[in-house]
Amino acid sequence: MVDIQAQLDSVSRELRESDLDGQPSYMQTVAQEYPSAIDDVWQAVTTPERIARWFLPVSGDLRLGGRYQLEGNAGGEILACAPPSADGASYRVTWEYGGGISWVAVRLTAVGEARTRLELEHTARSADVPPGMWETFGPGAAGVGWDQGLLGLALHLGAVAGAISRADAEAWQLSEEGRAFSRGAADGWAEAHVAAGADPEAAAAAADATFRFYTGQE
Structure with a gap:
């Protein structure tokens, strides 16, 4: 069992429309605090061995x-x-997938000696979003995926109770608990969407x- 509501409530989500090199862009930000020192969180998000675990x-x-x-x-x-x-x-990286390119920035801030805030910002140029995708799915298309990533990191760092093995991750996503998580994350991004206008x-x-889409129905 995973305390999915605690995780959903621990994540902040924001959507902004901005310019990237003079081009209209969507900027999505997710953030969460973790009960670990900044050096440990840095290792978790930058070393291959740790990244593969969550x-x-x-x-x-x-x-x-x-x-x-x-x-x-x-x-x-x-x-x-x-x-x-x-x-x-x-750190900042390009995010190249399916022939498209966007940009991801991860920022860590120490909140005391044993607590760290992680903020992830994903920016995509509006013109690079496939036709109809934003109108159909809005920010949740990418946002729910990042919510899943933050859940993995939260479980890895002990920020939320429960466990999901990598081998069981796909089956968990389609379980009652996993579906409830996708529902809550999608609704969270709808709130951010409305807040953005x-x-x-x-x-x-x-x-x-x-x-x-995330529960295999579309």
Whole structure:
């Protein structure tokens, strides 16, 4: 059993429309605090052995200017990397998947000696989003996936009770508990969508479509 409601409530979600190199873009941000020191969280999100335990196996040259590849998922270039210091820690990568490119930035901030806030920002140019995708799914298409990633990290770092093995992850997603998590995450992104100015009915419809997609119904 996983305390999915505690996890859903622990994550903040934000959607903003911005410019990237002068082009209209969508910027989605998720954030959560973890009961671990910043050095430990940094290791969890930057070393292949740790990443594989809560997210996906990753290969490549994981250094500034190098390239990474997540198994069966995105790859890209490491554009910036700042290990933990008094100002926190961060890295930025390209997120290349399905012939498209977007950008992911991860920032860590120490909240005391044994607690760290992680903020993940995913930016995509509006013109690069496949036709009809945003209108159908809204921010939940990518957002629910990031919610799943933060759940994995929360379980890895002990921020939420429960456990899901990588071997059982796909089956869990389609279980009653997993479906409830996808529903809650999709609704959370609908709230962020409305807060960013979307019509509530359109945001709710997009959340429904996202939920169906993540639970194998669409």
